[in-house]
Amino acid sequence: MPMSKTLLQQAAGFFRSFQPCQLCHADTQHQHHVCLDCWQNLPWQRQSVQRQEMQILAACDYAYPLDRIIHQFKYEQQLHYTPLLSGILQTLKYPKVQAIVPMPISTERLCERGYNQSLLLAKALSKHLQLPIWQPVERLKQHSQKGLSRFERIEDIQQQFQLAPPSNLRYRKVLIVDDVVTTGSSIHALKNCLEQLGCQEVHAVCLAAAQI
Template sequence: MYNPKSNSILQQLTGLFRSFQPCQLCHADTQHWHQVCEDCWKSLPWQRQTIKRQGLQIMTPCRYDYPLDRIIQQYKYQQQLQFQPLLSGLLCSLKQPKKVQAIVPMPISTERLEERGFNQSLLIAQDLAKHLDVPIWQPVTRLKQRAQKGLSRLERMSDIQQQFQLTPPNAVRYRNVLIVDDVVTTGSSIQALHNCLIELGCQQVHVTCLAVAEI
């Protein structure tokens, strides 16, 4: 039988244990915020503001600068999953929109999933969903990405939009959702996913990402 009191005690003990563990970034001080020390947490390229891409407002805690850019790259391409608590903590530190009914992680193609072994946006979205106490919703799939060299801007936009496809009809529908992505540059992928969700009947589509890169 589930015992809330026992679970609370376990969480406290886990937190106490981690407070004696070395910071995952500098390894010199002990963990303070999401498995990193206070100095490393403060040294992240904080931004904590809403930026605009493709006409969409995107909430982001940080810029895609050192050391966060290295952390995200190691997490995505080198399977350094020990950084997940830190990355999830960045999104949880933001004031997220109210009354969000579900979280939609940025989908990746089957080929990309086989290459990496996981969808980084899904893993982070799952932690945020638990924090907000809402479900994960994945009504859109993504086809294999093609090389866009030589394409015009309009051709690239059209190609990206065609990569996103609605999954077979499902009775589950949400009106107020939150897209979660790792890094946003031009915002083309987010715009394509946003359009699919509007087509499904979503009335409010919010967007949040770990970091925003300059364009």
């Protein structure tokens, strides 16, 4: 890394140490733009949860204050939380993979929000792990599953994903990145598509796992 860039990063970190915590605003920033107390009091989990017969690595529980932060990040364009949420994912230990696959969203959702929150997280993690981003699957129109049975929800989710236009790019071991996991249906559907492309190991990580 060029010396000038290193000095700029050090200077930025020094000035941030005098700025207030993004969460409590009472103490100064310790890491990832929050103070030490707020960082330690996040609803940490750092273990796998089983969804759809798949082990998904969850950094935290979907509980206060992380649930509020993720909601604002996802639906209210509060992108200043990106360093915090990315930092949370960087604390985990990952299996050896060759590429990172962000959970895709539909074009409709992308137009509504202006960004794919999972892609933002995946980009930061790819830089941290020095791995490429791979997006071989597209998501069709997403719609409410309210009123559907469990079987209908699973079947509906499966139909929302499709393989992107053919490419010679292939990876055997990949890591899916998502923000929140509830039933795990979306990750399971994405995993099925990736296996159709020849992936032999499909791992998954999420910021938070909701109770079911």
